[in-house]
Amino acid sequence: MTRAPVADFRRVTFGYSRVEGRRRAFAITDVSFDVRPGEILGVIGPNSAGKTTILRLLTGVLEPAAGEVRIEDVPLARLGSVEIARRVAVVPQTLPEAFPFTVGELVLMGRYPHGPGRLFESEEDREVARRVMEETGLLELAGVAFARLSGGERQRAVIARALAQRPRLLALDEPTTHLDLRYQAQCAELVQRLSREDGVGVLLISHDMNLAAELCDRLLLLAEGQLLALGPPEEVLDPGLLGTAFGCAVVVERSRTTGCPVVRAAWSNTVVERG
Amino acid sequence: MSPVRRLLVALTTLLAVLAAVAVVSLLVGSAAVEPAAVLWAVLGRAEPESLESVVTVGLRLPRIAAAILAGGALAVAGVGFQALTRNPLAEPAVLGVSSGAAFGVVIAQVLGLSATVLETLGLAVFAFAGAVLAATAVWIVASAQRGLVIQTLLLAGVIVGIFFSSAIAVVVSLVDVNRLGGVIHWLLGNLAPVPRPSLALFAALAALGVWLIARDARELNLLALGEETATQLGVATERLKLRIFLGAALLTGAVVAFAGPIGFVGLVVPHVLRRIVGEDNRVLVPTALVAGAAFLLGADTIARTVIAPAELSVGVITSFCGAPVFVYVLRSQRRPAP
Structure with missing residues (x-):
């Protein structure tokens, strides 16, 4: 039995109404x-x-503007914002810079x-938040202000908040x-465990093509709003495609x-093997 | 401690503090009345025309009620503006919203509104309109650049405040001063006894404003994540912002209409409370309501006794407390992140 995809983009087109610079x-x-x-699907491509x-x-x-996005076979347009969340x-x-809440409070926000x-979270909400913090190694930091955390701890706390939503699809932006x-390694391991063990679909947006290559089952290469390639990393990470x-x-x-x-950019002192 | 328990503990403590301040406030004043006589008068056992009855029931009790309403309303308005702008310095007076409301009240007084309940409602409507006008102006000026930058927001508040203060000065100069009796005293914030029907109206407007903010307290927490993230969690951010904006403007307008533009209550009270109960708006809003009431009542008690038989404007006291707190919060914001 094949399960429905957690997210399905069908010929989706979107353009911001205001033209910025030369290109939209x-x-x-x-x-x-x-x-x-x-x-784990990785989305790679140049800026903008x-x-x-x-x-x-x-x-x-x-x-x-055209096309359709479906979540677990339901058109997104039919879902309310809470149902999507x-x-x-x-x-x-x-x-934001001055985020004032503690780690525990942040994670509980994911239960909204x-x-x-x-007005207040239920017992079940607290239990889910506790389990998520346990999974991400944050339990001891629950009472600590987010602003006092290190970079890696912050990242884990933000991911934990998303996990507290108990989503079918986790989308990570860089x-x-x-x-x-x-912390990159910790983050990668966490994402991998989620997809393998809990069956969560992951959409990973990343500049880091090498991380994407190791972590993702498939890659999607975007350039100027067009899909250039979609497939296993070995296929998509092709010098010709990436060059374009x-x-x-x-x-x-x-x-x-x-x-x-x-993957790396070839600059003047790179010796390119010609085969 | 769960937020519910924290709320209950803090609320109980603060209600006790408020009760204590209210008792002190009832007992002291420029007219010397024995505590027993005060109690007698409050219980309605004294002669209606007697000194103790006139002083306690006629003057001190309504004034205490007005201080409680105004203090609670201002503190909650402060919490609302702070959550909306994600900035602990945002407050009705700092943002110039109080000045806008004061301008509305002055215009209403020029038009001849003052005494009856219906006219007081008109006064409050003008104050609300002025508050909305000023807050909108601040919002537009501050968001001209990308996002709401803290410094821009504060400068916008100062500029809008100065503009409306000047507008008030113009109106006052143009109109016969006698028609705007006591306007200077009122402009500094003054809790003169409010007649009972007007007090009821004040209470109703304040309750509406507090309700608008308190019901969305959980969503306000999520707003701290940034608007896009809050939206992605299912919060209807645009409607939320509008409700909070209107609620905070309504509270500011009501206070200004009935007690004048009293500054800094919305800054000092939430700032101190955050240190004690934390950042959760579900705890902060109800506790700010009670703590604000106790703070302003205390300030007013000082204002009317410290140079008795004359009295200070209560706004003077709150500004003396507020200015150092403002500087402190501003400086601690500038501290680079660890």
């Missing part, structure tokens, strides 16, 4: 893909390729869509940008340890 920045045109349960637009379309913050959780890049009429290596997308020469090698593709 952040617009996307005729993009189709799906995210299956337990799958439309990666964040996909995220916003996925949560109903933006509505497509029970299925899709977004991990933003950062929280499960009882928006309540989760490792502000993290050093150790990023507008520069790209070298793809193979990691000696994992066998995964390793």
Whole structure:
């Protein structure tokens, strides 16, 4: 039995009404893909390729001009914002500078869509939040102000808040940008465990193509709002495709340890093997 | 401690404090009345025309009621504006909203509204309109740049405040001063006894404003995540912001209409409370209501006794408390993140 994809983009087109600069920045045109349960789909591409637009379309913050977004086989347009939030959780890049709450309070905020009429969280909400903090190693930090956490702890706390929503789809927007290596690894392991063990679909937006190559089951390459490629990392991380997308020469090698593709820009002193 | 327990403990403590302040406030004043006589008068056993009855029932009790209403309303308005702007310095007076409301009241007085209940309602409507006008102006000026930057917001508040203060000065100069009796005293914030029907109206307006903010306290917490994240969690942020905006403007307008533009209550009270009960707006809103009442009642008791038989404007006392807190919060905001 095949389960319905947790998210399904069907020929989605979106353009912001105001034209910024020469091109309609952040617009996307005729993009189709799906995210299956337990799958990690990476979205890669240059700046303003439309990666964040996909995220916003996925949560109903933006509505497509054409095409349809479906969540677990239900058109997004038919779901209210609370119903969407029970299925899709977004991990933003950062929280506002002066976010004043504690870790425990932050994680409990993720329970909002499960009882928006309540002024205070239920016992069940507290139990879910406690379990999520346990899974992410945050239990001891529950009473600590978010502003006092280190970069890695912050990232875990923000992910924990999203997990408290108990989503079917977890969307992460550049989760490792502000993290050093150790925390990048922790974050990657956490995401992998979620998809493998809990069957959560993951949409990972990342600049870091090497992380994406190792972590993702499939990659989606976007450039100027167009879908250039969709498939396993080995196929998508092709020097020709990436060169077109990023507008520069790209070298793809193979990691000696994992066998995964390793991508970097070719600059003047790069020796390109010609085969 | 769960937020519900924290709320109950804090609320009980604060209600006790408020009761104590109210008792002191009832007992002291420029007219020397024995405590026993005060008690007698409050219980309605004294002669209606006697000194103790006139002083306690006629003057002190309504004034205590007005101080409780105004203090609670201002503190809750402060919490509302702070959650809306995500800035602990936002407050009706700092944002210039009080000045806008005061301008509305002055216009209403020029038009001849003052004494009867219906006219007081008109006064409150003008004050509310002035508050909305000023708050909208601040919002537009401050969000001209991308997002709401703290410094821009404060500057916008100062500018709008100065503008409306000047407008008030113009109106006062143009109109026969006798028609605007006591306007200077009122402009500093003055809790003169309010007649009973007007007091009931004040209470109703304050209750409406507090309800508008308190019912959305959980959503206000989520707003601290940023608007987009709050939306992605299912909060209807635009409607939420509008309700809070109107609620806070209504509270400010009501206070200004009945007691004048009293500054800094909405800054000092939430600031001190956050240190004790934390940031959760579900705890902060009800406790601010009671703590604000106790704070303003205390300030007013000082204002009317410290230079007796003359009295200070209560706004002078709250500003003396508020200015240092403002500077402190501003400086601690500038501290670079660890």
